[in-house]
Amino acid sequence: MNPTADVAAPLHTPLPAPLKVAVIIGSNREGRFGPVVADWLLGRLRERDDLTAEVVDTADAGLPTALSYSPTPEVTAELAKITPKLAAADAFVVLTPEYNHSFPASLKALIDWHYEEWRAKPVGFVSYGGVSGGLRAVEQLRQVFAELHAVTVRDTVSFHNAGASFDDEGRHRDPAAPDAAAKVMLDQLGWWGSALREAKAVRAYGG
Template structure:
């Protein structure tokens, strides 16, 4: 077969649509401080456009139903289209009792195709573990959703002591370097999977 005149498929150069999921809905949460820092890192990038899904602003009951009430449908309307339109995700999560928040599991369980064949990155925070135990559990959950989790993460050990009273990160070099690696990997996977799905739709 002569391949000399074959034309490679078109590759899009448009920015990837990224959904940043702020997982904690706990009163007095530290998540917005970390989220503001990470959004600053995202603002430096031209390869992503960002939409924030803050689970403290979404009121979803933990009881699941195939026929949700109008009130639940209204809440889902705030998040489901954002997840469906996203090319990639970053989950920003604390660690609660060696795991991740119930609000995040609820969001994940209420969706399926929205997660499929898309990359997921993690920014975590907590005490000594920096939220990494929550991330390891989330990797298993997202594998069940047919998502691809990127290897490198950003984690903040003893997070409250890492930021000053104005929310500025002290000694930011290592975290900024980790954020760049995470977003570079997320961009590669996001582009690769988006281009692949344009040629052959994903089917689980």
């Protein structure tokens, strides 16, 4: 008699699909530093199996600040390039500089042209600037995303005096601290993204 005959075989639990993260470059200003920070972040994302990234760049958006319920064909065409990426995302990371104690108008326009795409999804932040490291822009963005029913994760990545922190090849000169901060932020983003995705699969968000 086989003593293991009555022991049930272990069930195979399929691994969940990686979360789709939209990385939003918030600045469209001439000479912007955002792409350098974005490349650094994408490098951290490529090291993970639980997250995949797609870039949404406000410099490619061309969205006006004047909102409309009946956008022109030109604006509709611009939205068609952006909205599907936001809708498909499970989570977001917003890269923002700080302009005059706030965040760029290009980022506000991209946010305000959308609504449902943000709901019940987590948002992480990577900021950069001078002494403040863009943190004042992040604090204002938390209020904006709360109004849109998004969940902002607690920990951020911020680069103080960002221009001096990277070399000419876009490599951070002292990567230990920002790499550790990025891991914490992305871990939180992954937890919230998975939790909210599973919750919405059971019951639609009704907020």
